[in-house]
Amino acid sequence: MKKRNALVRLYRWFFFRARGDSPFKRLLIHLLLIIACAISVYPVLRVVTISLRPNDTLLTTSLRIIPENATLDNYREVIFGAPEKNRKSDFFLWLWNSFSVVMVTSIISVALAAVSAYAFSRFRFKGRSAGLVFLFTTQMIPAGMLLLPLYIMLAKLRMINSSLGLIIAYSVSSVPLTIWMLKGYYDTIPVDLEEAALIDGASRMMTFTRIILPLSSPSLAIAFLFSFMGGWSEYLVARVVLQKNDLFTWPLGIWTYAQQFTVSWGKFAAASVLIAVPVMALFLYSSKWLISGLTLGSVKG
Amino acid sequence: MGEKASIFRKYLPTALWIIGLVALYLILRVLFAPHASGISLNSKMILSRIREVSLFLGAIAAGMVLIEVYFYQIFFRRPSHTITTIIVRFIQGFLGFITLLLVIAFFDLTDLIRLPEGPLRSFILFPTSGFAALQKFLVTAKMGPAGQASLVAALLLFLVLGLLFFLIQRITEPRVSRVGLAYLLVISAFVGVLFLIIYPFLFEIKLAFSNASLGTQATKNASYGLQYGWQNLVTLFTGNVAKDAKFFEVLGRTVLWTVINVTFHVTGGMVLALLLHRPMKLQGFYRTLLVFPWAIPTTIAAMALRNEFDLRYGFFNIMLNNIHRFFAGLSTQVAPLSPVFSWLAANIGPVSWKQDPFWAFVSILISNIWLGIPFMAVIILGGLQSISHEYYEAAEMDGASKWQMFRNITLPLLRPVLTPAIILGVIWTFNKFDVIWLITQGGPQEKTDILVSSMYKAAFQFYRYGFTAMFALVIFFILLGFTIVYLRVTGGLKSATE
Numbered sequence: 001m002k003k004r005n006a007l008v009r010l011y012r013w014f015f016f017r018a019r020g021d022s023p024f025k026r027l028l029i030h031l032l033l034i035i036a037c038a039i040s041v042y043p044v045l046r047v048v049t050i051s052l053r054p055n056d057t058l059l060t061t062s063l064r065i066i067p068e069n070a071t072l073d074n075y076r077e078v079i080f081g082a083p084e085k086n087r088k089s090d091f092f093l094w095l096w097n098s099f100s101v102v103m104v105t106s107i108i109s110v111a112l113a114a115v116s117a118y119a120f121s122r123f124r125f126k127g128r129s130a131g132l133v134f135l136f137t138t139q140m141i142p143a144g145m146l147l148l149p150l151y152i153m154l155a156k157l158r159m160i161n162s163s164l165g166l167i168i169a170y171s172v173s174s175v176p177l178t179i180w181m182l183k184g185y186y187d188t189i190p191v192d193l194e195e196a197a198l199i200d201g202a203s204r205m206m207t208f209t210r211i212i213l214p215l216s217s218p219s220l221a222i223a224f225l226f227s228f229m230g231g232w233s234e235y236l237v238a239r240v241v242l243q244k245n246d247l248f249t250w251p252l253g254i255w256t257y258a259q260q261f262t263v264s265w266g267k268f269a270a271a272s273v274l275i276a277v278p279v280m281a282l283f284l285y286s287s288k289w290l291i292s293g294l295t296l297g298s299v300k301g
Numbered sequence: 302m303g304e305k306a307s308i309f310r311k312y313l314p315t316a317l318w319i320i321g322l323v324a325l326y327l328i329l330r331v332l333f334a335p336h337a338s339g340i341s342l343n344s345k346m347i348l349s350r351i352r353e354v355s356l357f358l359g360a361i362a363a364g365m366v367l368i369e370v371y372f373y374q375i376f377f378r379r380p381s382h383t384i385t386t387i388i389v390r391f392i393q394g395f396l397g398f399i400t401l402l403l404v405i406a407f408f409d410l411t412d413l414i415r416l417p418e419g420p421l422r423s424f425i426l427f428p429t430s431g432f433a434a435l436q437k438f439l440v441t442a443k444m445g446p447a448g449q450a451s452l453v454a455a456l457l458l459f460l461v462l463g464l465l466f467f468l469i470q471r472i473t474e475p476r477v478s479r480v481g482l483a484y485l486l487v488i489s490a491f492v493g494v495l496f497l498i499i500y501p502f503l504f505e506i507k508l509a510f511s512n513a514s515l516g517t518q519a520t521k522n523a524s525y526g527l528q529y530g531w532q533n534l535v536t537l538f539t540g541n542v543a544k545d546a547k548f549f550e551v552l553g554r555t556v557l558w559t560v561i562n563v564t565f566h567v568t569g570g571m572v573l574a575l576l577l578h579r580p581m582k583l584q585g586f587y588r589t590l591l592v593f594p595w596a597i598p599t600t601i602a603a604m605a606l607r608n609e610f611d612l613r614y615g616f617f618n619i620m621l622n623n624i625h626r627f628f629a630g631l632s633t634q635v636a637p638l639s640p641v642f643s644w645l646a647a648n649i650g651p652v653s654w655k656q657d658p659f660w661a662f663v664s665i666l667i668s669n670i671w672l673g674i675p676f677m678a679v680i681i682l683g684g685l686q687s688i689s690h691e692y693y694e695a696a697e698m699d700g701a702s703k704w705q706m707f708r709n710i711t712l713p714l715l716r717p718v719l720t721p722a723i724i725l726g727v728i729w730t731f732n733k734f735d736v737i738w739l740i741t742q743g744g745p746q747e748k749t750d751i752l753v754s755s756m757y758k759a760a761f762q763f764y765r766y767g768f769t770a771m772f773a774l775v776i777f778f779i780l781l782g783f784t785i786v787y788l789r790v791t792g793g794l795k796s797a798t799e
Contacts, residue, residue: 081339
């Protein structure tokens, strides 16, 4: 009798606890979340798995996460090439190409945006709202829409097959987005600070360089990161602008691996892991600020 | 003593950084030195790239400085009397005129306009040809190495312009301008946008009314005219957009693609956000794992998923095959339910993701949904966290059910976050084809193309330039119409532009 009571109590507690979520519900939620996590992580793990497979078992129907005879050969070949087959590794070349292009793009867009976003945020001048609406509209422009005229323009300027051409092509989407985002940031900085400085006799330019820029340096960093992330793993534009192997950015480079199914699947996976790990670490580390950048800049609507 | 200690402490982090970097360098050297022959990147390549890029940046910076100084003197300096006014305005007018000529020369160079041969052309091109002549002179006069003639010439030019500006600065006096600074701040970005967006856009419109294609060597031998624009438009709506596909078929698929993706993104993101939004253990851990698809570079994710859709060795078909065998086994073992299991076994099995149009479309949908859910989840979670608890407490007092609370509190209060996120989601998905491109390349037989990927193909696989430009304009107007309707409905942009 007593035992049954305890069971009923346990049952009641388990399913219908009065305060908060019942243990059953919590268990269910954790279970659902674990399933969701598995779905979101498993494909990434598969890439790691494939990168660890020895070359003779690349084509296997096994679903084990750590393969049999796991080896780091693929990584070695991606990083250091295969001297015994007289094959050089272009991995660092791709990274360097990507890095230099995206770095310069971000520098250009942040430099242009930091200054002009201030004007959009603080001054009321003719053409201001037209300019802002225009900047917003540029976000509606399809990615590939301006690509064709740009391509022809770059071809005429002899900038196809040059990293400068790619820098220009990336700036098209990066500059307006950065201006829009930084304007959002500047709007959140209270005007009182500048007014106080203006009363104390500072010039408008001084308030900008002495107050706004230092205060917004974190947001400048985020805008920089944003524009960097935007270009870093871009594939379609780079594919059009760059055709020479030694100019390839890494997405084009690892695509040459991914295309050949049997030969380089392992190498593709290894290269992906090597690139994705730092990017993901940076992303996860900075995601909080990235999200705030998105909500301030574009999602504000 | 105390002073010294603080100095030491002040520079400690810097010193540690330097030591760390040196250590990293040494480790990398030890690691890479024996294998250096296997790596194609070398210091020469790095240096040449740095040189190229810094020249480019330097040129942009110099151009910007010139423009800024020019407009600074227009806004903030006033000539003191008549003679200086004449001199200053003459110099400014002359510089403006030269700039105008350069812009026209640029239009001519990139084929936006075509100047007829003759004196007019050589007059308009004289700044550029003058610059070339200066370079040539420098080389023949042996005033610099041939490779750097253009750099030296540019520096000379810069010096001359600097002198002119200095002259103006000397013979003018300061004046106050209220909006001058605003324009000075905006002008650099304005020039950038002019060059990067407005100019290509004009070019696109012009291309749309042309018959430019590979046969006409892009714009070199192309003809322009309204009839070509009309022809492009007719081809777009009645003919083939890329190779075989028709416009409305692709448009329908694009709408389907957008609707399915955004629906799944929003509902999936909502479910995850609601699950996460409660005091619980491991929340941070789950959150980190759940944003993985967003954190991984799209290119890598798409290429990796592409391999997972392989007929024999991809994850999906391995799984389907396993399920198939499982049911087949059951149908022989569990006699009473045998017909059910054998039916299941007959219908569930490996799918040819690459050959079957339907399954190819499903495969890109799966990939894009997987990629897009975390973003929505994070946005919605942010929205949920901004909703005050008091609403729920009040509702609980009144005896509202969980569903009622969700329906009447959560959803309405999420709207300011949700509506723009959905709108941008729609626009981004409509335009997003890197996933499609990397997984199916629009195949089989262009059955998984959406509008933007068809356009990309028409331009860069079939080289139908004029047609593509018209195509792009049509897509742009579809999106613009959507945006305007959206802004009408929500009263949208006001908060941002006021």
